Amino acid sequence: MLCINGFLIPYANDNFRTFINQNKPKMKTFFYTLFLSLFPFMIAAQSVFSVNGLSIAAPQHDGVEKFVEFIEKELGPAGINTLVLRVDYNYAYKSRPQLQNENPLTEKDVKKIVMASKKHGIEIVPQINLFGHQSWHSNLGKLLEVYPEFDETPHVKLPEKYEWPNEDGLYCKSYCPRHPEVHDVVFDLMDEIMEVFEAKAFHAGLDEVFYIADPKCPRCKGADPAALFAEEVTTLSNHLEEKGSRLWIWGDRLIDASTADLGMWEASMNNTARAIDMIPKTVVICDWHYERAIPTPAYFALKGFDVIACPYRKAKVAEAQVKMMSDFKRNSTPETSEKFLGVMHTVWSSAEKFLEEYYNPPANDERGSQVDCFKAMTNAVKKIDEQNSEN
Ligand SMILES: [Zn+2]
Numbered sequence: 596m597l598c599i600n601g602f603l604i605p606y607a608n609d610n611f612r613t614f615i616n617q618n619k620p621k622m623k624t625f626f627y628t629l630f631l632s633l634f635p636f637m638i639a640a641q642s643v644f645s646v647n648g649l650s651i652a653a654p655q656h657d658g659v660e661k662f663v664e665f666i667e668k669e670l671g672p673a674g675i676n677t678l679v680l681r682v683d684y685n686y687a688y689k690s691r692p693q694l695q696n697e698n699p700l701t702e703k704d705v706k707k708i709v710m711a712s713k714k715h716g717i718e719i720v721p722q723i724n725l726f727g728h729q730s731w732h733s734n735l736g737k738l739l740e741v742y743p744e745f746d747e748t749p750h751v752k753l754p755e756k757y758e759w760p761n762e763d764g765l766y767c768k769s770y771c772p773r774h775p776e777v778h779d780v781v782f783d784l785m786d787e788i789m790e791v792f793e794a795k796a797f798h799a800g801l802d803e804v805f806y807i808a809d810p811k812c813p814r815c816k817g818a819d820p821a822a823l824f825a826e827e828v829t830t831l832s833n834h835l836e837e838k839g840s841r842l843w844i845w846g847d848r849l850i851d852a853s854t855a856d857l858g859m860w861e862a863s864m865n866n867t868a869r870a871i872d873m874i875p876k877t878v879v880i881c882d883w884h885y886e887r888a889i890p891t892p893a894y895f896a897l898k899g900f901d902v903i904a905c906p907y908r909k910a911k912v913a914e915a916q917v918k919m920m921s922d923f924k925r926n927s928t929p930e931t932s933e934k935f936l937g938v939m940h941t942v943w944s945s946a947e948k949f950l951e952e953y954y955n956p957p958a959n960d961e962r963g964s965q966v967d968c969f970k971a972m973t974n975a976v977k978k979i980d981e982q983n984s985e986n
Contacts, residue, residue: 642980643921644937646903647973648677650722650798650881651942651949653685658947659704663711665950671715673973674980677939678712679798679843679881681722682788684737690783693741705791720796720843721788725781726827727804730768732757738770738780745770745777747806747815769806772827773814782834795840796879799831802845803860807867820866824848825873832875842875846882846902849874850891857889871898881905883941888915893923896934903939908963910971913940917975938976940969 649670654662670678684696686705712719729736729746733753739746747769759766770777789797801824808818815823832842849871852862861884862868876899882892883905895902904920906913917938924932942949942965952966 641984642674642676642937642976643924643983644935644976646677646937646939647674647976648679648903648937648939649675649942649969650679650681650905650939652681652944652946653700653708653721654946655685656698656700656704658950659700659707661950662946663707665953666708666711666715666717669953670717673970674977675973676716677718677720677937679720679722679939680708680792681724681798682792683723686788686791688784688787690787691780694737694780694784696737702791709791709793718796719792719794720798721792721794722798722800722843723781723784723788724800725770725831726772726799726801726824727769727806728767728800728802729770735768739768742777742780745774745780747771747812748809750811751806764805766803766805769804771812771814772823772830773812778830778834781831785831785834786838789835789838789840796843797835797840798843798881800845801828802847802883804848804867805859805865807865821869822873824867825870828870828874828878832878836875836877841877841879843879843881846880846891846895849880850894855889855891861885861889871895876900879903879936881939883907884916885909885912888912888919890919890923892920892935896923896927896931899934901934901936903936905939905941906968906972907941907943908965908968910963910967913938913968913972914975917972917979921979938972940965940972942969
């Protein structure tokens, strides 16, 4: 038996011994490189959670170098293994160039982010907001700007000065999921972004869809909102599954606000919640709650979904979510335990602003701090992992 750097090689004959002896320096380099490349995965495998995530807007073209440095110096060492990157129209799409924002990320930019992430065992899940969130305040999103015919509510005009509440109930515009051409466009974007990010999962947003089954839409009027929501989730999920990929969505439309005692953003007051029993169980639910650690991950897991708990600004909430997910895992049967994937911090400013706050913390903000919350989450996960390794 032969031993090289701790690896045992049985039954080595004389020729093989000679080969090994002659190539020892090369073999050492080989095993060292192998160890280094597997190290991030070995670290990830030790964590109680399979997802220790960060959800953040993709950087701007000019911010890529700093963002890559952030991945290398902060996210990798913090144990982050999943990066949901909100790309939307900030990419130089070749299939639909008319949908690019100004000065978008190039393929070369994306590859820099992909390489740095791979080095630290971080999976990227690119996101494009689909269905809802097609406008923000008085600004129309790129999809409806280029394809106004996809608008679910063309009769609702964007005001010059946006205010909430308003007569139209306008929060964000939606696209019509039954427009015969909308998926040709959406699938092109999804396919291209999945390929360039070398991703296995795609995040479609699908949160806070307020305009759905509008009575003036010739295709959707009279439809059951839950069935319509499920129809869109299933369409997107099926497209991804055909290519061996998975759909991730935010969970708010699947929670009934009236029974959960939650507001109209955090849960559904527009009859979509029953869709939870109509969508494929392969969809991953990102369950965001920012004020307290609402125990809805148990609801999703017991319905058969993989689920991730997501905090935002409050460190205490992040810590409570880490503990809750760990407790849920420990108290579940082995099969259900696996459905509690972990936690993912959500950043709702630009990547550039988050990095700025990360290195130059602002004065105390009573609403809490995104950076403190992120650090509280990653530290809480590390603490649980250390306790587990001691036991
Ligand atoms: Zn419609």
